[in-house]
Amino acid sequence: MEDLTTTLDADILVVGFGKGGKTAAHALADAGKRVVLVEQSADMYGGTCPNVGCVPTKMLVHYATARHLKDDAQEYFADSVAGVRALTSAFRAGNFDGLNGKDTATVITGEATFQDEHTITVGRGQDRITVTAPTILINTGSEPVVPEIPGLTDSSHLVNSTELTQTSNLPERLVVVGGGYLGLEFASIYRRFGTQVTVLEANDRLLPREDEDVAEAAAGILTGDGIHIITGARVTAVRDDGAVSTVVYEKDGQTHTVEASALLPATGRRAVTSELRLEAAGVKTSSDGSVIVDEHLRTSQPHIYALGDVNGGPQFTYISLDDARIVLDHLLGGGERTTTDRVAVPRTLFITPPLATVGLTETQARGAGLNIKVARENVADIIAMPRAYTVEETRGLMKFIVDADTDLILGAALLSIDAQEIINTVALAMRHHITATELRNTIYTHPSSTEALNEVFDKVVRA
Numbered sequence: 001m002e003d004l005t006t007t008l009d010a011d012i013l014v015v016g017f018g019k020g021g022k023t024a025a026h027a028l029a030d031a032g033k034r035v036v037l038v039e040q041s042a043d044m045y046g047g048t049c050p051n052v053g054c055v056p057t058k059m060l061v062h063y064a065t066a067r068h069l070k071d072d073a074q075e076y077f078a079d080s081v082a083g084v085r086a087l088t089s090a091f092r093a094g095n096f097d098g099l100n101g102k103d104t105a106t107v108i109t110g111e112a113t114f115q116d117e118h119t120i121t122v123g124r125g126q127d128r129i130t131v132t133a134p135t136i137l138i139n140t141g142s143e144p145v146v147p148e149i150p151g152l153t154d155s156s157h158l159v160n161s162t163e164l165t166q167t168s169n170l171p172e173r174l175v176v177v178g179g180g181y182l183g184l185e186f187a188s189i190y191r192r193f194g195t196q197v198t199v200l201e202a203n204d205r206l207l208p209r210e211d212e213d214v215a216e217a218a219a220g221i222l223t224g225d226g227i228h229i230i231t232g233a234r235v236t237a238v239r240d241d242g243a244v245s246t247v248v249y250e251k252d253g254q255t256h257t258v259e260a261s262a263l264l265p266a267t268g269r270r271a272v273t274s275e276l277r278l279e280a281a282g283v284k285t286s287s288d289g290s291v292i293v294d295e296h297l298r299t300s301q302p303h304i305y306a307l308g309d310v311n312g313g314p315q316f317t318y319i320s321l322d323d324a325r326i327v328l329d330h331l332l333g334g335g336e337r338t339t340t341d342r343v344a345v346p347r348t349l350f351i352t353p354p355l356a357t358v359g360l361t362e363t364q365a366r367g368a369g370l371n372i373k374v375a376r377e378n379v380a381d382i383i384a385m386p387r388a389y390t391v392e393e394t395r396g397l398m399k400f401i402v403d404a405d406t407d408l409i410l411g412a413a414l415l416s417i418d419a420q421e422i423i424n425t426v427a428l429a430m431r432h433h434i435t436a437t438e439l440r441n442t443i444y445t446h447p448s449s450t451e452a453l454n455e456v457f458d459k460v461v462r463a
């Protein structure tokens, strides 16, 4: 039989087109290295974030918030999904052309599997491409975990986040299993589009990592928008009953049911490694399947690095980007950057208004025995922040934890319009030891949301 194998020798092989892999691929190709990047799907150039993650969901947040009650819910939703598709396909094309257009870079479409510690193959029909490289970057991301609930995987109403953002049919009744980041974002988006939404959360309260007052304020906003949140609920079975599924759950020893026309498990994501044949390369994984790395993101094979969700770190695009900075520093620079340099990493839950947090909560700070002051104000009461009134979103609160001895900021929870922007200023201040007094005294533009810092910090600085 004719051998249809093509062999490519590269300086750098990148497996997966995620944020970290593509950022590193660009920089290494610009540095004159021969880079080959393998992506399994032509629908995924650029990875999860621009295709099925951050970009489509945040655009849906935007559309859902802009919806008027007079709009026909189904028609408006279908138009919104069309808008999302147009943007994501433009981003996808830009990602492919931007990298493949470089003289020193090649993008191959197909699933990569390891043959040995320097070789992968990509099968394409009868053709096979073999790529060898002295340095390999694994950037294959994560995938949703479907919990083991009888009847769930067989349900015709089971959806994942990708399917939900790509269907043009607005579900009438969405049941979300799990009230974490992804679950609450979807609950908030679809409720605002007009869907009846129920969130079933096993914990006794939402957002257990946040302080109780912050979690309660967020839950109050979500329930105020009409989302039915049931905490302490353990889903035990799913039964398809024609046009809907019946979701059975237990709460306080009683059995209850809720009907779903779409059922979204949002109970976490795991590293995509099962098809890679990592054992052929001698790359070790942990029990959850994520690739084990050191602080330079080197795997058990020092010439193979793992970036992004696949290495088991925090599942955010900006962490994958920072992974690329660390790997690039190791390959092209002095190798000083490590994952241990990360302090004050902010995060945002994109409900409406968003909840952005950084550093310690009040509970954590008190638990650590720190001498703290707490500045807390409801957004509606912050006189220095008229922006909340000008955009008609005055819900939420701002809370800062300040070290009473040093005046340094230890943490913040901002449930507020523009929280996803303000939190970056706070995180920067924390990283560079800028005090609460300095943040209070800084000049900010007007009317902006950052101005709130002038007022809210005033409470602890003068106290």
Ligand SMILES: Cc1cc2nc3c(=O)[nH]c(=O)nc-3n(C[C@H](O)[C@H](O)[C@H](O)COP(=O)(O)OP(=O)(O)OC[C@H]3O[C@@H](n4cnc5c(N)ncnc54)[C@H](O)[C@@H]3O)c2cc1C
Binding pocket: 015, 016, 017, 018, 019, 020, 021, 038, 039, 040, 041, 044, 045, 046, 047, 048, 049, 052, 053, 054, 055, 057, 058, 110, 111, 112, 113, 139, 140, 141, 142, 161, 182, 272, 275, 276, 307, 308, 309, 310, 314, 315, 316, 317, 318, 320, 350
């Ligand atoms: C719905 C949703 C919303 C999100 N919203 C946010 C947000 O607002 N902000 C934020 O920071 N993060 C958000 N995230 C998380 C964020 O998208 C991820 O953390 C980030 O995209 C991970 O990037 P990565 O570099 O690990 O790889 P990914 O972007 O996941 O890319 C991995 C790529 O590898 C490919 N691949 C897998 N196996 C193979 C193989 N064997 N061969 C070749 N290619 C392969 C995949 O097809 C994929 O394209 C969201 C995630 C989801 C699902």
